[in-house]
Amino acid sequence: MSTHHIRATINGTAYEGDVDSRLLLVHWIRDVLRLTGTHIGCDTTSCGACTILVDGKATKSCTMFAVQADGRDIMTVEGLEQNGKLHPLQEGFHEKHALQCGYCTPGMMMTSLALLRRNPNPDEQEIRVAISGNLCRCTGYVNIVKAVQYAAEKMRESAEVPVSAGEGGE
Amino acid sequence: MIPGSFDYLVAGSVPEAVALLEQHGDDAKILAGGQSLIPLLRFRLAGPSVLIDINRVPDLDYLQETDGTLHIGALTREAELDASDLIRNRYPILHETAGVVADPVVRNWATVGGNLAHADPANDHPATMLALGAQVVAVGPGGQRVIPIDEFFTDSSFETSLRPNEILTEIRVPAPTAHSGGAYFKLERKVGDYAIAGVAAYLTLDDNGNVTYAGIGLTNVGPTPIKARDAEKSLLGKPLDDAAIHQAADLAAAAAHPASDLRGPAEYKRDMVRTLTVRALRKAHARATEGK
Numbered sequence: 001m002s003t004h005h006i007r008a009t010i011n012g013t014a015y016e017g018d019v020d021s022r023l024l025l026v027h028w029i030r031d032v033l034r035l036t037g038t039h040i041g042c043d044t045t046s047c048g049a050c051t052i053l054v055d056g057k058a059t060k061s062c063t064m065f066a067v068q069a070d071g072r073d074i075m076t077v078e079g080l081e082q083n084g085k086l087h088p089l090q091e092g093f094h095e096k097h098a099l100q101c102g103y104c105t106p107g108m109m110m111t112s113l114a115l116l117r118r119n120p121n122p123d124e125q126e127i128r129v130a131i132s133g134n135l136c137r138c139t140g141y142v143n144i145v146k147a148v149q150y151a152a153e154k155m156r157e158s159a160e161v162p163v164s165a166g167e168g169g170e
Numbered sequence: 171m172i173p174g175s176f177d178y179l180v181a182g183s184v185p186e187a188v189a190l191l192e193q194h195g196d197d198a199k200i201l202a203g204g205q206s207l208i209p210l211l212r213f214r215l216a217g218p219s220v221l222i223d224i225n226r227v228p229d230l231d232y233l234q235e236t237d238g239t240l241h242i243g244a245l246t247r248e249a250e251l252d253a254s255d256l257i258r259n260r261y262p263i264l265h266e267t268a269g270v271v272a273d274p275v276v277r278n279w280a281t282v283g284g285n286l287a288h289a290d291p292a293n294d295h296p297a298t299m300l301a302l303g304a305q306v307v308a309v310g311p312g313g314q315r316v317i318p319i320d321e322f323f324t325d326s327s328f329e330t331s332l333r334p335n336e337i338l339t340e341i342r343v344p345a346p347t348a349h350s351g352g353a354y355f356k357l358e359r360k361v362g363d364y365a366i367a368g369v370a371a372y373l374t375l376d377d378n379g380n381v382t383y384a385g386i387g388l389t390n391v392g393p394t395p396i397k398a399r400d401a402e403k404s405l406l407g408k409p410l411d412d413a414a415i416h417q418a419a420d421l422a423a424a425a426a427h428p429a430s431d432l433r434g435p436a437e438y439k440r441d442m443v444r445t446l447t448v449r450a451l452r453k454a455h456a457r458a459t460e461g462k
Contacts, residue, residue, distance in 0.1 A: 001175035001176065001177065002176075002177040002178050002179075004178065020175075021175075021176055021177060021178035021221070022172065022173045022174070022175055022176060022211075024172075024173075024208075024212075043171050043212065044209060044212075045205060045208070045209050045272075045276060046362060048273070048275055051275055057249075057278040057279070058274070058275045058278055059275065059278060059279065060275055060276065062212075063204060063205055063208045063209065063276070063279070064204065064208070064279070065178065065204075065208070067178050068201075068204075068223065068225065111274075111275060129274065130274055132273050132274060132361040132362070133272070133273025133274050133275035133276060133361070133362060134275070
């Protein structure tokens, strides 16, 4: 077994620590760093409850070792809220009643965020394909789709100002 | 579930990865996308003492068509095939295959190279690459060699002809010609599941519409990826009419050796191979004659 010193940025904050090679990224985030918003659902790379963004890519954090995250930029569900203001996705899940037990919600929102960043105006089919690796055991997909559409609209509205002001995209 | 202990090493280049393989041999496994390997480690179905991470190797992630060949770098992610205009327009069979590998989140990391090197008969790319007549580039201490895909898979499950000190670096696919086309059909219970059965078909026709090349690969209906050789041969030298399609479908079904399991009884799966072969051949033919 090897131990490694890793550094990663999570939600804009720099973290570092020593990790065993076999420590899964989700366990580092939850058990070591105590960012418990990211859930573990299935442990079999099936359910997507543990989805986070790694260098902007939606990633099942139960299927990556913590050591692999060295030097990478990570975003978890805790990074959505800014200065006490809910992210449009969080607002959408609230407004459209897109959670029942809430267990899949963090993963659903992170997968949806990656979708909306590359496709600001997805249709229902595109949303359903994008979240097809995230399982909702309450089967509340109809409202989840509505929540993502709500967020997409909000994000497009708020993006209009800087874009028209000539600040461009990413 | 927690994987067993292992040493984690990072390879910064292909020669470095090869040197590490030389040093650790059979005890080492290459970690690429990890979307099959890490679950296996968690279930403790695999227990290598060393993992060699190649994710930081630069220049192994590319899709390039040059000199009549599509070159796919070993670290190319499934999501990149899914999003590529080149793949969508020129290689719809590859686009279809990448689009049904696991689920979209897994596809952000899962690699085409890993999908082949893992040699799981339930993986989707082996059948498609068998149909396409692809080649695999392997690099070892003595340099590189090119392995035809039908010699890459062996008679044993989860085994390839890669030597313990070799690494897969590239997949080569023949570029489409004027009258060629392919299609992949996967029957699955739900998104993210392995196939109940899958069939890949690729055809090249001459100017008169006679078949000059036929490739048919089968997914998850036997202990290894299956190349339906008799079905392929039956199609050569004649037009692809209904009789030819059904004869090939019967031969493809005969080439399948499915096991009864939670995805269905063997008879059902063999029947699905027959049906999917008909559909794949029809779609491949439509694409070959549309010039797509």
